[in-house]
Amino acid sequence: MFIRITAKLLIFATACLGMVAHAGEKTINEIEINHPIGTAQSLSIPGAALVPAELGNGGSDDLDYFSFRATAGDVVTIDINNGWGGTQSVDTVLAVFDSGPEYKMLRFNDDATSPDDGSISQYDSRIDDFVAPTTGRYIVGVSNFPRYFIDGGDVRYPDYGKEGDYSLEITGVTAQxxxxxxxxxxxxxxxxxxxxxxxxxxxxxxxxxxxxxxxxxxxxxxxxxxxxxxxxxxxxxxxxxxxxxxxxxxxxxxxxxxxxxxxxxxxxxxxxxxxxxxxxxxxxxxxxxxxxxxxxx
Ligand SMILES: [Ca+2]
Ligand SMILES: [Ca+2]
Ligand SMILES: [Ca+2]
Ligand SMILES: [Ca+2]
CATH class of the missing domain: 2.60.40 (Immunoglobulin-like)
Known part of the structure; x- marks a missing residue:
């Protein structure tokens, strides 16, 4: 992991930290308790939303779950910014689940596949082009390496919780x-x-x-x-x-x-x-x- 960190810091140390505001973006603060997955915080997203949140403010094994409604065919980006590199640097992981009760995992990402304006490291996860299969509710899970999400809405190695703040940005939603x-x-x-x-x-x-x-x-x-x-x-x-x-x-x-x-x-x-x-x-x-x-x- 150290080698990965060093290489990524070298590559992205000069990356710009400026946040790109999306049109109509709404800021919604995290409200604990938003775990386990059945108690996900419901977000009403008018196109785009920014959610300042923290792993660790909901107990030592904190996980964060947020639900949002999307329309079939929406192409949604779910992006972590400012997770890696701050005073409480946290290596985030992301997943998207259906609305339950099975909580099937539809997408998963640990490290972003390319840099973006809100992150100094690809350790900040990002899910690009999540296409909503049906009109309805979806659940986003935020955890940290190595607590990878699993089908059903839980994580492997739940005891490895690490504290750190981050921003979750969800764009591309056309919920009516x-x-x-x-x-x-x-x-x-x-x-x-x-x-x-x-x-x-x-x-x-x-x-x-x-x-x-x-x-x-x-x-x-x-x-x-x-x-x-x-x-x-x-x-x-x-x-x-x-x-x-x-x-x-x-x-x-x-x-x-x-x-x-x-x-x-x-x-x-x-x-x-x-x-x-x-x-x-x-x-x-x-x-x-x-x-x-x-x-x-
Ligand atoms: Ca939290
Ligand atoms: Ca939580
Ligand atoms: Ca990012
Ligand atoms: Ca990561």
Missing amino acids: VKQVAIRVKPGKGKVKPINPKSRGSIPVTILGGPDFNPLNIDTDTLTFGATGEENSLVKCNRKGVDLNQDGRIDRLCHFDNRKAGFRMTDAEGTVRGQTRDGTAFEGTGYLNVVPAEKARH
């Missing part, structure tokens, strides 16, 4: 996100305040639409909070009720107040998720955040 209506803290009368510090949960109604049945939601993919990426789900009612009396079934879900991450300045909350057939949706609703002392009244 369906817009749905939600009501945060539904009920009659004035909007009820949310106290960012209180324990307990926030009820959110996801309203049914002409071609949207909330009972078809894959609740494992539901996120809600200040950015819409927060893994805050507590539970959803199994049965639907027509809460706004428009003849369509709605669904009430509860999200953990603290995990939703609201601050005093937030005016809206966002729900994101996917239906069981892989359709991505999102909805945003007004909320009313108040200081802890006022919320008691």
Whole structure:
């Protein structure tokens, strides 16, 4: 390994570290716990996304899994930048899996096959031209050498975890996100305040639409909070009720107040998720955040 490192450093020591921003790229911070693969962090990617993340911030054997939705035929690049060469240099490996439950491994890469602008070393992995076979959800795994991914979504040698930060960049996704209506803290009368510090949960109604049945939601993919990426789900009612009396079934879900991450300045909350057939949706609703002392009244 030392020889490989030396040779690669010589070749790439002068490589430019400048990051190339892609049009419409969205930055989404990693949220632990995103392992094992069944608890992958759901990313809503409007074409391209940059995910600053770290191996080691989720425990000593940290692995990072992220899911995203792609359309059949999308040609997707999954690229690690700034992994090798920093203060916590980490030799990353990448894999793409289907959405389970078998978690078949579709692609794997340890070291990039060519240099790129965001990496000083080909030790930063990159998967080029992943063609989405069907419209649906895919899972990206990030690990480190020698913890290679295996079919089924796990890794060999799980105890060789090494810490280090990196950026994951996913480009080439043309996911269409369906817009749905939600009501945060539904009920009659004035909007009820949310106290960012209180324990307990926030009820959110996801309203049914002409071609949207909330009972078809894959609740494992539901996120809600200040950015819409927060893994805050507590539970959803199994049965639907027509809460706004428009003849369509709605669904009430509860999200953990603290995990939703609201601050005093937030005016809206966002729900994101996917239906069981892989359709991505999102909805945003007004909320009313108040200081802890006022919320008691
Ligand atoms: Ca992590
Ligand atoms: Ca993790
Ligand atoms: Ca790279
Ligand atoms: Ca590597």
